[in-house]
Amino acid sequence: MIVVDSKVSYPEKVNVEGLESKWSRLWEEAKIYRFDGSAPKQRIYSIDTPPPTVSGSLHIGHVFSYTHCDIVARYKRMQGFEIFYPMGFDDNGVPTERRVQNYYGVRCDPTLPYVPNFSSSDLTGKEVVALSRQNFIELCNELTQKDEQVFEDLWRKLGLSVDWSITYTTVGQTARLISQSYFVRGVLKGEIYSLDSPTLWDVDFQTAISQAELEDREVEGTYNRVRFYFEDGTPLEIETSRPELIPACVGVVVNPEDERYKGIVGKVVYSPLFEVPLTVFTHPLADPNKGTGAAMVSTFGDLTDVTWWRELSLPLRNIVNRDGRLVKEIRFDEENWPSRDPATAQGFYEALALRTTKQARETVVQLLKDNGHLSGDPKKIRHVVKFYEKGERPLEVVTSRQWYVKTLVHKDDLLRRGLELNFIPSSMRVRYENWVRGLNADWNISRQRYFGIPIPTWYEVGADGEVLYDRPIVPKETQLPIDPQVDTPEGYTESQRNQPFGFTADPDVMDTWATSSLTPFIAIASASDRVDLDRCFPMDLRPQGQDIIRTWLFYSVLRSELEYKTLPWENTLISGFVLDPDRKKMSKSKGNVVTPMPLIEKFGADALRYWSAYGRPGVDTAADESQMKAGRRLAIKIGNASKFVLAVTSLQKKGDEEALRPRSLIPIDKDMLLALKECIEQATDAMDAYEYTRSLELIEDFFWGYCDNYIELVKVRAYGEDDAQKSREGSLSARYTLLKSLSILLRAFAPFQPYITEEVWSWWQHGSIHRAPWPLGKEIDFILGDTSQTKSKGSYELASTVLSEIRKAKSSAKVSMKTAVKELIFEADDSLASVFETIRGDVIHAGVVKEVKTLTGDYRVQVELDLA
RNA sequence: GGGCGCUUAGCUCAGUUGGUUAGAGCAAUUGCCUUACAAGCAAUAGGUCGAGGGUUCGAGUCCCCCAGCGCCCA
Structure with missing residues (x-):
């Protein structure tokens, strides 16, 4: 120790x-x-x-x-x-x-x-x-x-x-x-799976991201009204903020309720510049009030495109690379891009190849304009676009293979767990519930980054060197942890890496949250x-x-x-x-x-902890130096009060305070202890409810009153300078009570101010205060011994009140607290008067009172100073 | 657009299930060298509790509505 x-x-x-x-x-x-x-x-x-x-x-x-x-x-x-x-x-x-x-x-x-x-x-x-x-x-x-x-x-x-x-x-x-073990277990249970599908992608970080990392930002954009054409050359106007995706168009949608377009559903239009045929579909997500009400579907401009693509079973025409640039080449004469004028389409596309989406957008607008496909002037708009929370450019949707943890199928279970969890404060539960209810995708846990925990998987490689993603090689748990780029799967040799009929490593690492x-x-x-x-x-x-x-x-x-x-x-x-x-x-x-x-x-650390402790759970709190100052003052106060108690009790050996135990306690000492007991019990209840602020408040409030009133009241008695004949009994009671209450208060402060309490504890106790027992009501019952005495009830409070009256009188007379009170008149009913009798001596000493007069009548305290 | 929270003294915040005169710390002011503490102590002043309406014998607290601020989600 x-x-x-x-x-x-x-x-x-x-x-x-x-x-x-x-x-x-x-x-x-x-x-x-x-x-x-x-x-x-x-x-x-x-x-x-x-x-x-x-x-x-x-x-x-x-x-x-x-x-x-x-x-x-x-x-x-x-x-x-x-x-x-x-x-x-x-x-x-x-x-x-x-x-x-x-x-x-x-x-x-x-x-x-x-x-x-x-x-x-x-x-x-x-x-x-x-x-x-x-x-x-x-x-x-x-x-x-x-x-x-x-x-x-x-x-x-x-x-x-x-x-x-x-x-x-x-x-x-x-x-x-651990991360890899739980990954492998998840794969074996079917809770974790890989899928090649459209994914939100940050072109700067070059990685897929998950729903939780998304951020909506309102940004400036431009609506361009573009003409698509029916077979007979009649235009169909469509507004788009992403004209560079026209070569990636796979269809057109209108709202099924939109009377304007009822007649064209099922017909074919051709995209401008590229002349690729597109069928007109209906879908409820097509907003009749947005633009012309007809929308182009491309793969992919945003998540709505993904929905349309999926639900309408449209073809895939990827043109955006993972670096955010348009693909090098498109063959407009092939099945996937069946342009009715491949040569011209090819020519237009060459101007776009390898440009960033932003550059390509400007080029396409110019081309559309030059060729008369633009209706009216582009309109500036503000619209909401999805960003990676750490990113600077809007996310693209690219198709890639990613690993996912199933979440959507577990929504109900997760909501139930949310109800079981004790949120402190409880209002925070709503945030959890909102999030779970709003989930719209399984959790993508693969990231195309370098510093992280590798996805512990290899894939078989086929005869032509193609990666067989549907044939992952998952290690046994006992082999973990592994780095698939370094380690070789069981049954293979390193020479087979990236070779036909061999294996290849999954290059990805896990999302940090998959570990956290x-x-x-x-x-x-x-x-x-x-x-x-x-x-x-x-x-x-x-x-x-x-x-x-x-x-x-x-x-x-x-x-x-x-x-x-x-x-x-x-x-x-x-x-x-x-x-x-x-x-x-x-x-x-x-x-x-x-x-x-x-x-x-x-x-000091205690002071910062004090400020922190005054921040309730879930409540935003200002960094307030005045509060830290108050915390520092409290620490100093604890030290000084402790020094006084130890000085006055003449305790010789550490941990020896039981030797000072008197036969019985003076009423006010008992009453103070009873008040302390109530304080401690309330503070304990608050701690049990994780309301540490309330707890500190209670303890601190008691402590300041204890210093200002209790210590002052019993000071003379504790010194043993009382000339009454009960002197010895009174001073023993005060000393024992001071020591015991100090011990309790120090322990109650210990979680909040661990340094000063430990320091003070070391002056007179063995071992660390932080392994000492938290004070309990029954500990105080033991100190009190026989609690049957009723005379003490309210004496601590009464003495504090009377002492406060005396101070007020001295302060308003602008005299020192040492100034004597010529006469103190205490008027009250019989029962209060009898309580007063128990504190009379302490009040006389603490207030420097020469004479006390007690009267029977309505409650009144009158202080007459000796201002001679 | 939906949700959550906040609005109380100059500042930072408490205020339990509705119940005397709404509290604390800091700051301010007036004093006090008081043998634990001047890095302290005592006292004083400071609030129509965001606006409006309602329920009630009684509202800072409950209900409605409005405004401002913050956060979360679309």
């Missing part, structure tokens, strides 16, 4: 500086937060800690939400639970790739060969260097390790009671093993030396931000449902955002991001 010296000692002057480094080191050495996996399941409280994105910059929001969770962890630990409290680092995926690209000035080119012994110090940073996939990945690993250290330093300084012997990263070996959704399992696997799923799963708590309910929370619920038909945890604690001091959202571009380390240095 931490402290060996058993003498009670406290400093001359209370100092809150430097507690963080002192205690975080001692806690680590004494393994205070080490998880004991041998505990039975009921005694384990397990937390699915959010792994922070290490490539992101540290900001005050990290302090905020992680403190909320830590308060809960410390509370549960003091209640006797063994806390499974791991720490992960999210270093997986695109954010890391981007950071590495920018940090080192490199880019990944998978066609390059691996350079052994390559080091980041070889990089000058002057020009962008192309690296092989493997070299690039090594740089990612190098940088994330640096980044992780920065986070760990902050967490330790903040006093998170994480068990640092249980850590993981989301690209590490354990994460690989498994954090409960990764965390438990990281502590496999101590614990397993049987005792740690389902977990108790998932703390997380409100912004990732549709991703992290949802996907985690999904994976747990697919694999175990259960929730991954019982409770989820949702934190709000931290806003800048002006209540604006913090963002790098605004330059208003508040970084935590300088604040910790300025106010």
Whole structure:
């Protein structure tokens, strides 16, 4: 245990500086937060800690939400639970790739060969260097390790009671093993499948993305009214914002209710410039009020096109490459592009080949204009277009083979799980439900990126060297983790890679959420030396931000449902955002991001935790230095009050306060303890409901009153300077009560202010306060002993009120608090008067009262000062 | 367009199931070197609870409607 010296000692002057480094080191050495996996399941409280994105910059929001969770962890630990409290680092995926690209000035080119012994110090940073996939990945690993250290330093300084012997990263070996295992299991169960189909595609990131990564943005566009032609040359006008997709046209749709077009349904029109015949269909999604009411269907301009293409069984005419440029060549004389004038079509297309969609759009508009196919002038419009949340160009729809996790068929089950999950605050459940109800596609988990966990699959290669995607080679779970680009499937030799009748690797990596959704399992696997799923799963708590309910929370619920038909945890604690001091959202571009380390240095970790604790679950909170200042003051106050209590009680040996136990307690001491008991019970109830703010409020409120009133009232008695004959009994009662109440208050503050409470605890107690029991009502009952005495009821409150009256009188007379009260008149009914008698002595001392007159009548306190 | 949340003192926020005179911290003001604490303490002032309507003996709290702000989803 931490402290060996058993003498009670406290400093001359209370100092809150430097507690963080002192205690975080001692806690680590004494393994205070080490998880004991041998505990039975009921005694384990397990937390699915959010792994922070290490490539992101540290900001005050990290302090905020992680403190909320830590308060809960410390509370549960003091209640006797063994806390499974791991720490992960999210270093997986695109954010890391981007950071590495920018940090080192490199880019990944998978066609390059691996350079052994390559080091980041070889990089000058002057020009962008192309690296092989493997070299690039090594740089990612190098940088994330640096980044992780920065986070760990902050967490330790903040006093998170994480068990640092249980850590993981989301690209590490354990994460690989778990992600790939659950992938393989999903494939075998048929819950994960691959499909070649239209997919939303970011042309800059060159990857498919999922529904959760989508963002709708309103952008400027142009409507062009284009003439298509019937066989006889009559035009049919169609408005489109994407004329460059005219060569990709596969049909025309009108609304079935649209009277204007009833006569043309089933007829054929020819596309302008390219002269490809297109049939007119009806479909309810064709909006009669949009443009002319007739719409062209191309493969693919957007997701509506995909719907039309599917439901009307139209042909596929892909013209957009994955890099966002139009394909090099189209043969307009072939079956798929049966132009009635192939030569002309060919000529027009040459002007478009290999251009970006944006360039091609301008060219097509010009061509349409020149050839008289444009009706009227193009119209500027604002319309909603889908973007990748991290992307800058609108998404394209390209056809590609991707792996999917089934979600749509599980919607109802997932909604039911949502009802079982305790959302804190409960209003957050709606966000989950809205998301689940709005799902319209299965979850695409393959990403065409480099830094990530490989999809653990190969494919057979056919006789002509073609990849047989419908014949995936899925490894056995025991072979995992693998990298299919390096490892060889069972039954093959490496020489057969990419050869006819051989095999080829799936080049893709998994969506980061496909890994992050498994954090409960990764965390438990990281502590496999101590614990397993049987005792740690389902977990108790998932703390997380409100912004990732549709991703992290949802996907985690999904994976747990697919694999175990259960929730991954019982409770989820949702934190709000931290806003800048002006209540604006913090963002790098605004330059208003508040970084935590300088604040910790300025106010102390306890102070930042205090501010954090005043942010209720789910409530956005401003970074408010005045609140941090208040937290610092509280820490100092705790130190000073403790110093006083220890000074006055003359306790000699640590942990020896029972030796001071008097035969009985003075009424006001009892009454204060009863009030403390009520406070603690309410604070406990609040903690059990995860209302840590309410809990702190109750404890803090009691504590300030305790300092201002109780300590002042019993001060003289505790010093033993009372000249009454009951002196000894009175001072014993005060000292014992002070010590016991201090112990309780310190423990109640411990989850919120772990540093100052531990520091103070070490002055007079053995062991860490963070392994001491959370105070309970029955503990106070024991201190009280016989509680039958009724005289004490209300005496603490009455004494505080009278003392306050005396202070008010002195303050309004602008005199020192030492000024004597010439006469205090207390008028009340008999029962209140008898309560007053029990506090008379303490009030006289605390208020410096010369004479007290008690009268029977209506309640009245009158203070007459001695202003001579 | 749909949903959720917010609007209370100069600022940041509490306000339980409707119930005395709406609370706290910070800031402000006036004082106090008081042997735990001047990095402190005491006291004072400050609010027609976003607007309007309704239910009720009684509304910051419940209902309706409107406005502004924030977030989520289309």
